[in-house]
Amino acid sequence: MSSRWTPNELVRIKGFYPEFKALGVRPSLDSIIVAFLQKYEVYIRPASTSDRRSGGEIASDALLGAMSGATGDHELMADAAIIGNQKKGAAIQEWTQWKQWALNHKDFEVFRAEVMQNWENLSERLESDEFAEEWTAKNQALKEEVKARQKITNDDLLKIALPVVIGSLALSTFLFLIGNGRKELFNPQSNRSFGLAEIIPS
Secondary structure, eight states: OOOSSOHHHHHHHHHHOGGGTTOOSOOOHHHHHHHHHHHTTOOOOOOOTTOOOOHHHHHHHHHHHHHHHHHOOHHHHHHHHHHHHHHHHHHHHHHHHHHHHHHHSTTHHHHHHHHHHHHHHHHHHHHSHHHHHHHHHHHHHHHHHHHHHHHHHHHHHHHHHHHHHHHHHHHHHHHHHHHHHHHHHHOGGGGOOOOHHHHSOO
16 A cells, blocks of 8 residues: 655654654564564574675675686685575574574564554554644644744844944944045145136136
């Protein structure tokens, strides 16, 4: 079943509703077993013959192959492959034993049912019309809060900028007036009006 929410909406919802943080895809039997074993402080990952190899394992094999090709010692590569297969076989065997232990445990079925019920309840709540209305209202309130913060920021900016502009204008005017007054003090002839007699040479 596909979700009514986009991946971005799900991220936002999980940010505001902590109960949805762990909600993901439907839990597999192996993931439930891993969680059950962790209750008993057994930390193990599922292993199978179809497990993909990590980049480090591939690089290690490439290096061994290059070394054995360069030295002509093909036994080195064969030994490394045998060791790798033995490790993988041991991991599969260990996982199988712990998986069987968990499946046979008297409390496992109750735990599994509880995990699945919790997942279904959360999924139903997330996809319900009631939650959609709740999220829409919360989202609208968040948008209004952001607008209010922006308005406060703009108002605060205006409160700061207006006195700065007025102060700058006042200071500029003051300096202009002082500057003109100095000119008259030091050069009294510059602003003197000349009469006609002074302009016409005699």
